[in-house]
Amino acid sequence: MCLFAIVEGRVGELDDTDSLIGGEIDLDRVVAVALDVTAYESDTDFPISNEVFLNKEPDQGVLPDDRLVEQDGCFLVALPKYDYNTEIIWSKTVVRCDDFRLEDFEGELMLYHPQRTQAVYLNETSAVLWRLCDGQRNCQEIADLLVDAYPDQKATVINDVQNILDEFVRLGIAALQ
């Protein structure tokens, strides 16, 4: 069974329950713990949720209470089959790389890096996010902006932002500072 701790907005994978409870993580800073259902065991008591709990205060969470299990001051929630082993650190500022030539196709973008001879396609959502990576906002603030725009889809938006920013960093079209 894999567990993930959400610490000040950062999602980090933990080796096992013992390492979480035992002390590497400061429990005062843990606002949620998530179960990865890719390793979900049918006999577990943890409920399954399709939402990600990322609020800094657990009592402000969007998840129904019956989906949360309090354990040693943490809240546990089962997660769907997403890859949360992310490199994104939510408190970090994300800055787009300006070495790319840009072509705008009515919302969609094509980026080209001459030295790397690298071409990247961004759909409309990714393009909006890339433009928000102006060095003035951290990842959390970027996510908050989009959540404000789509409050009904909060969990999905946060998940998308996380995945897309991860991809930006992986592709080298944006960097964390």
Place this chain on the structure above:
Amino acid sequence: MMAQGAVVVEFADSQAFIAWQGKGVLAIIKTLFGVAVHCVSCDDTHIYKNKYKFVITSEGICSLSRDNHMLYEGGIEGDAAGILIDNMIHDLAADCAAGPVFHAAALAIYGKGVILPAKSGYGKSTLTAWLAQGEYDYLTDELVLIEAETLRIIGLHRPLYLRAPLLQFVAEHIGERQKAQRDGYDKGLFRSQRGMLVHIDHLRANNLYSQPAVTQIVFPRYLAKAPPRLERLSEAHACMRLMEHMVNARNLKNHGVQLASRLARRVPAYVLTYDDLDSAERLIGEALRA
């Protein structure tokens, strides 16, 4: 005295010089590069940046060098021919600044041009060979220059280069026509350990060497057991893929991004996934008719 001379191979504004020596060497070069070959004086060597020397001795030993660096020495003409064409294509593409050059095959049908940009291993040459046996005119299977204003396709005319794994395909579909004509390379083909160069006349004798405007861009990908599928790309997605296959971006203003963008906006582009060649031909035809 051994026959000798010099030629220049041209592709748009790009040129490469070959000094040749030996019986049959000029015929081999002409077979490889067709109408792109022009005879010049041996004394003109200083004019050209890329200089090759191709010799076949009376004992049948081939030697191929580039700027005095030996590329091949041995007894297999097909190997020398394959190495020559690979190196020259790289040089011609790298130096071209007349427009965007793509690593792509190109064909024409009823005055419409289709380009098939693809990386090695995606089945581009096999699909091109298949289409060229049917109604399509073969233009090239390697390098395509698109004129910015007219969208005219300028292909580097060369024999199809079928790598060794595709020889079975050739054997099945070309049959008796694949016999090399030892003394007449103008309609011959070259075998080597790396593959086989097949002159287009062996695929379709009445092929027309036209320069139609491109009306369709298809990015082919062979996937075993995949259902045949032709998916329309957005303009941005097409532009990204075109940039991935552009081989002379560094020679072009703004690295050719605007040229690729203009092409993507004007010409419909598709991704073709296929398992069998019949389906691939049908899907391309349907898109052209649409």
